[in-house]
Amino acid sequence: xxTINVLGQFxxxxxxxxxxxxxxxxxxxxxxSNVDDAKVRGRELWDSIYRPFETKLLDxxxxxxxxxxxxxxxxxxxxxxxxxxxxxxxxxxxxxxSLIGITCLRAQTGVxxxxxxxxxxxxxxxxxxTYKAEGEEHVEGGEWLAGEAGNTWILDTVDRIVExxxxxxxxxxxxxxxxxxx
Numbered sequence: 001x002x003t004i005n006v007l008g009q010f011x012x013x014x015x016x017x018x019x020x021x022x023x024x025x026x027x028x029x030x031x032x033s034n035v036d037d038a039k040v041r042g043r044e045l046w047d048s049i050y051r052p053f054e055t056k057l058l059d060x061x062x063x064x065x066x067x068x069x070x071x072x073x074x075x076x077x078x079x080x081x082x083x084x085x086x087x088x089x090x091x092x093x094x095x096x097x098s099l100i101g102i103t104c105l106r107a108q109t110g111v112x113x114x115x116x117x118x119x120x121x122x123x124x125x126x127x128x129x130t131y132k133a134e135g136e137e138h139v140e141g142g143e144w145l146a147g148e149a150g151n152t153w154i155l156d157t158v159d160r161i162v163e164x165x166x167x168x169x170x171x172x173x174x175x176x177x178x179x180x181x182x
Contacts, residue, residue, distance in 0.1 A: 042077025049121030095139040098122035106158040
């Protein structure tokens with residue numbers, strides 16, 4: 001729900017010329033003709049991020065509930081993996097998808113293992129070459145971000161933003177800050 005509210009607030013602040021230029025057609029709608037390809041793209045992205053533990057992690061998630069890995073892979077398929085070139089207005093790509101995952105999870109707080117997984121996922125994009133797979137666009141500074149110094153910079157920058165938001169507004173429910181609350 002918070003994401004929906006934030007997106008609404010974000011859009012309300014955009015200049016009208018930007019709003020007018022935004023795509024009005026969905027690019028990620030699943031249909032009977034594209035669902036199988038979407039599932040393949042989602043699983044490929046999952047595997048790329050979590051390899052060599054991709055199957056073990058899905059099994060562990062299924063121990064919590066058998067539908068949990070299904071829902072997660074569906075999210076990777078329809079939300080995180082880029083749609084085919086023919087139906088997308090813009091490509092986010094493997095590197096920026098990992099970067100978005102890291103920053104959102106870090107700001108959320110309380111999900112350290114997921115932040116760590118996505119840090120390793122960003123690194124793997126450069127280790128396994130998926131950052132330069134067919135259709136991927138070059139991300140300036142991507143290799144640096146995937147290294148130790150870049151990882152530290154990402155986390156420190158998100159922490160500073162969360163801290164600034166917290167000091168100005170008394171905190172938010174999404175980004176309560178990195179300090180423990182008693």
